[in-house]
Amino acid sequence: MGIKGLTKVIGDRCPNAIKSNEIKNYFGRKVAIDASMSIYQFLIAVRQQDGQQLTTESGETTSHLMGIFYRTIRMVENGIKPCYVFDGKPPKLKSGELAKRLERRKEASKSLEEAEELGETVDIDKFSRRTVKVTSEHNDECKKLLSLMGIPYVEAPCEAEAQCAALARDKKVYAAASEDMDTLTFSTPVLLRHLTFSEARKLPIGEIHLNKVLEGLNFTMEQFVDLCILLGCDYCDSIKGIGPQRAVELIDKHKSLEEIIRTLDPKKYPIPDDWMYNEARQLFLNPEVLDPKDIDIKWKDPDVEEIVKYLVHEKGFSEDRVRKGVDKLAKHLKTATQGRLDSFFTTLPSSPKAPSKPSKRKVII
Amino acid sequence: MFEARLSQGALLKKLLEAIKELVTDANFDCNETGIALQAMDNSHVALVSLLLRSEGFHPYRCDRGFSLGVNLNSLSKILKCAGNDDIITLKADDNSADSLSLCFESPSNERVSEYELKLMDIDQEHLSIPETDYEATIVMSSVEFQRICRDLMVISESVSIDVAKDAIVFSAEGEMGTGSVKLKQNPSVDKPEEQVTIELNSSVSLQFSLKYLMNFTKGTPLSDQVMLGLSENMPLLVEYKMDDAGYIRFYLAPKVGEE
Numbered sequence: 001m002g003i004k005g006l007t008k009v010i011g012d013r014c015p016n017a018i019k020s021n022e023i024k025n026y027f028g029r030k031v032a033i034d035a036s037m038s039i040y041q042f043l044i045a046v047r048q049q050d051g052q053q054l055t056t057e058s059g060e061t062t063s064h065l066m067g068i069f070y071r072t073i074r075m076v077e078n079g080i081k082p083c084y085v086f087d088g089k090p091p092k093l094k095s096g097e098l099a100k101r102l103e104r105r106k107e108a109s110k111s112l113e114e115a116e117e118l119g120e121t122v123d124i125d126k127f128s129r130r131t132v133k134v135t136s137e138h139n140d141e142c143k144k145l146l147s148l149m150g151i152p153y154v155e156a157p158c159e160a161e162a163q164c165a166a167l168a169r170d171k172k173v174y175a176a177a178s179e180d181m182d183t184l185t186f187s188t189p190v191l192l193r194h195l196t197f198s199e200a201r202k203l204p205i206g207e208i209h210l211n212k213v214l215e216g217l218n219f220t221m222e223q224f225v226d227l228c229i230l231l232g233c234d235y236c237d238s239i240k241g242i243g244p245q246r247a248v249e250l251i252d253k254h255k256s257l258e259e260i261i262r263t264l265d266p267k268k269y270p271i272p273d274d275w276m277y278n279e280a281r282q283l284f285l286n287p288e289v290l291d292p293k294d295i296d297i298k299w300k301d302p303d304v305e306e307i308v309k310y311l312v313h314e315k316g317f318s319e320d321r322v323r324k325g326v327d328k329l330a331k332h333l334k335t336a337t338q339g340r341l342d343s344f345f346t347t348l349p350s351s352p353k354a355p356s357k358p359s360k361r362k363v364i365i
Numbered sequence: 366m367f368e369a370r371l372s373q374g375a376l377l378k379k380l381l382e383a384i385k386e387l388v389t390d391a392n393f394d395c396n397e398t399g400i401a402l403q404a405m406d407n408s409h410v411a412l413v414s415l416l417l418r419s420e421g422f423h424p425y426r427c428d429r430g431f432s433l434g435v436n437l438n439s440l441s442k443i444l445k446c447a448g449n450d451d452i453i454t455l456k457a458d459d460n461s462a463d464s465l466s467l468c469f470e471s472p473s474n475e476r477v478s479e480y481e482l483k484l485m486d487i488d489q490e491h492l493s494i495p496e497t498d499y500e501a502t503i504v505m506s507s508v509e510f511q512r513i514c515r516d517l518m519v520i521s522e523s524v525s526i527d528v529a530k531d532a533i534v535f536s537a538e539g540e541m542g543t544g545s546v547k548l549k550q551n552p553s554v555d556k557p558e559e560q561v562t563i564e565l566n567s568s569v570s571l572q573f574s575l576k577y578l579m580n581f582t583k584g585t586p587l588s589d590q591v592m593l594g595l596s597e598n599m600p601l602l603v604e605y606k607m608d609d610a611g612y613i614r615f616y617l618a619p620k621v622g623e624e
Binding site: 024028 | 405407408409410411412491492599600617618
């Protein structure tokens with residue numbers, strides 16, 4: 001999942017690339033959300049008190065629908081216009097990573113069986129969360145619910161993060177929302193984190209600006225991608241023994257992976273066999289995405305009766321709560337939204353201050 | 366060396382009252398022509414831009430351009446310690462200022478109080494505001510404008526402003542009902558408080574948040590008159606002029622319907 005330790009690298013090296021904001025400050029913003037990642041989170045996090053997933057009477061899981069329904073409403077209530085992006089087929093390079101994940105899930109289900117036999121509730125809970133997998137049924141059910149709610153979604157040909165990034169780059173949306181840091185590696189100008197988290201967790205939204213990250217590291221986009229590969233991504237191995245600190249230093253000194261491979265002592269830091277770094281780099285720089293120009297994103301009125309039919313009669317949700325939710329959705333999609341000044345006036349580069357001199361002032365970011 | 370002496374200290378007090386609700390921290394950018402401030406509110410809906418010209422101070426001295434990063438709430442608290450008739454002197458070392466010193470002198474010169482405010486480094490986004498010829502420009506009594514905003518707040522949280530050839534209409538629509546106030550063009554010179562002038566190129570109709578407008582009307586004590594500038598699909602300009610001393614301008618993004 002994502003890039004190992006990138007958050008920390010950014011936090012340490014370019015703290016001013018990260019801003020945290022309350023969700024209400026994002027009104028009027030269109031946002032592309034990595035749906036598969038969100039659904040996965042919902043399946044893990046949206047649970048009953050005993051740690052079991054929410055299900056219908058016949059045992060079908062509904063955690064993902066619950067999550068999509070209420071978290072989307074929360075965003076819309078705050079004036080955000082969400083657009084979901086679903087994963088397509090995984091890229092070939094990811095097969096290694098996917099095999100590893102499958103292995104981990106198998107292990108977890110074995111442990112889960114053991115725990116169930118022994119009746120260790122804490123372990124059952126822990127391992128059952130680890131066996132979670134987003135199936136195509138989950139995805140299809142979410143797509144059905146979204147179209148009833150009038151919320152647009154896009155089916156990416158390949159990785160959803162890459163498509164989100166493409167939409168943001170093309171200004172179709174303000175930002176890509178994902179917990180996956182490799183969305184930045186796919187060069188989204190702005191990445192939002194924690195957007196689909198529960199309100200109860202009271203986590204502020206983290207906003208990361210790519211241009212500030214590059215500025216802070218003093219890297220080009222190509223060098224940044226190389227850094228991410230070195231840190232560890234989903235598409236190829238990384239060099240053992242090189243942590244975040246070393247990775248930044250190496251790119252800083254040698255400027256490219258080729259140069260690093262040439263100069264690195266193979267005895268101390270063995271380069272992985274058949275290292276597919278160049279393929280991974282191409283995947284990040286030229287991912288397979290739909291051309292944003294061909295994508296039409298439109299928000300429509302929700303279909304109340306159909307939503308009630310689906311969620312209440314088929315999936316056993318409480319009718320009262322569903323109707324209330326849909327009311328909120330309809331109200332906020334309709335009312336005139338507050339415009340933002342930055343869409344009228346252009347932002348000047350931040351304060352043209354004299355070269356920074358040691359200052360005794362308190363720093364406010 | 367930066368030094369600015371303001372004989373009407375009350376002006377500074379009123380200015381701070383007008384902006385401190387909208388922004389919490391801001392840079393006062395000082396140079397030889399005067400003191401300027403530009404800041405947006407947190408949610409990037411409104412912007413305040415103010416200018417105090419050097420001519421308004423006696424004397425005014427600023428050798429090189431620099432900025433004073435200030436917590437406006439703290440500054441306002443300190444200014445509350447100044448009397449309304451006090452003369453206020455601002456001083457700072459423009460080379461490496463880490464604090465702003467404020468000196469309040471009573472008119473009779475018998476009481477002199479001095480305060481120091483710690484400064485901050487504020488990284489602020491600046492917006493470039495194009496000079497706009499507004500489709501409609503209205504000059505009216507600032508008190509009247511404040512009253513209209515307050516009255517319509519009863520009905521709804523947003524107001525529609527419609528300007529036609531000889532009248533401006535403020536209207537609101539809410540759950541309990543509707544309300545509207547119409548002001549006709551009235552060039553009466555003998556009663557300036559009733560004066561309403563409208564300059565119009567084409568009629569406009571826009572919707573704004575009353576909460577923000579109410580906030581802007583905290584500038585009312587600064588001037589008897591307020592100027593509103595409106596153009597379709599452009600932010601509203603609300604300007605209070607302080608005679609020759611400068612101005613305070615508020616900009617507010619309009620509410621937009623479905624595109």
